[in-house]
Amino acid sequence: MTSPPVIDVDRLDVKYGDFHAVRSLSFQVRRGEFYALLGTNGAGKTSTLETIEGHRVPTSGTVRVLGHSPADRAAVRPRMGIMLQESGFSPDLTVRESVRLIGELTQRTDRVERVLGIVDLTRKANTKVSHLSGGEKRRLDFATAVYGTPELVFLDEPTTGLDVQSRDALWDAVDKLREDGSTIVLTTHYLEEAQQRADRVGLMHRGTFHREGTVAELTRTLPAMIRFALPPSAPALPLPGKRESDGKFLIETHRLQKDMAVLLRWAEDHAVELQELQAGPTRLDDVFRAIDD
Amino acid sequence: MLSIARGELVQIFRNRSVLINSFVVPVAISAFFIYQHEVFAQLGSLGYIAAIVMFTVCAFGLYTSAVTTMASRRQNLFMKRLRSTAAGDAGILAGLVLPVTVIALVQVIVILTVLGVVTGMPDDIALLAVALLATVAMMVGLGLATAGLTNSPEHAQVTTLPVSLGVIAVASWVGISGTEDLALLKRLLPGGSATELVVNAWNGGVAVTDSLLLLAPTLAWVVVAVALAARLFRWEPRRTG
Structure with a gap:
């Protein structure tokens, strides 16, 4: 018995004016899978990811997430956590206020202290976001993405700007999410991360898949x-x-x-x-x- | 929506320049008008003072801070972050503008109450309230539309000038010279009919049915503003790459 895919992308095209960012891309991500979307700069990773997340509208083709259209926020967002490529927190709110606000808006339940503990920001709970370092902002972003242990987590370049300890802590937290059955979709510049962890890799080049498969399949050739x-x-x-x-x-x-x-x-x-x-x-x-x- | 609004309120009170520009300055200007009310009543009428303080708060407090807030929340990707949650677009916008709207309403009510205590109560408080609500709706709508043309909070200092100075000019023109000549033009300009409505509600002497007709242009401006906002509003900064 196979369960329906968590993500189903069918002949997706994304264009910005004359620029064809994603070309006729099709792929699926299964429940519990760790899927890495890799590619050179401008390959179309983020456009693809943001379309699946529901931030962009496909020019043509269809995207289904958890059985729904990504545009149906009320249906899909409570079940998914999103770590954006750029943080997007209000500089005047504290760490605790930011997590509480975004956490409440996901409609999942969790404790602010728990997710701050995961990313080692407990001591910074009352610090304004404007006083955080780049790495701390990335960790705050991760904390909001995993608030309430969603069944699908998007990580867009999650470890950029993180030191080694923070990186290890983040991957430990991802491993724990996977034990709980979460599906992970990752984009990263650090290929080792994908090599070590991804079940499958979609290697994008100029808007479409250059190759797709397990790491072993990709490197075997x-x-x-x-x-x-x-x-x-x-x-x-x-x-x-x-x-x-x-x-x-x-x-x-x-x-x-x-x-x-x-x-x-x-x-x-x-x-x-x-x-x-x-x-x-x-x-x-x-x-x-x-x-x- | 309410959690977003609560977050906005916290941010307003933590950001001193927004607080001073948007809320202290309009109150100071209004206080001056009330202090010099005899001069201004002679120039126009007490109703004119009511209209000009209302538009001062709505243009410099409400409208300008709504545009600045939107531009700022978009520029630092806070809006995109909010849109990464289960919150809907209407709820996000409502949450973002609710605190500045409530603050403006409270400011106008307090200032007009002071004016009433100093100079005598207005003729028709209900009509005054209707005029205030219609004006607030118009200014919020214009704010959303202007936010679409504004790239950053700094840019808002420029983009908000035409509307904020424009409605103040219209309110002064209509409030001081009345609508005996050029009535149609004055009533169709944004803020014109709302000014006349406030003047009538404060001074009295005009049939309520005649005054209520003056709501139509203001509500039409609300529709125009919302239609413009729907075309112009952007949730994310322009792509630079």
């Missing part, structure tokens, strides 16, 4: 990399490799384990030291870099 530096006296390599601008050698391979063994044996036989040796599967970054190739 690209070769793994072996990188090292060699002393000038070293004999010819046993494998085809290329010399990069920093003087290091790069070997691309679809048979990492086998080629690694060949390389190590060759180094052993010729008593060559492979300096700064690194080897690993393709990272999401490389998938990204490969977009324009």
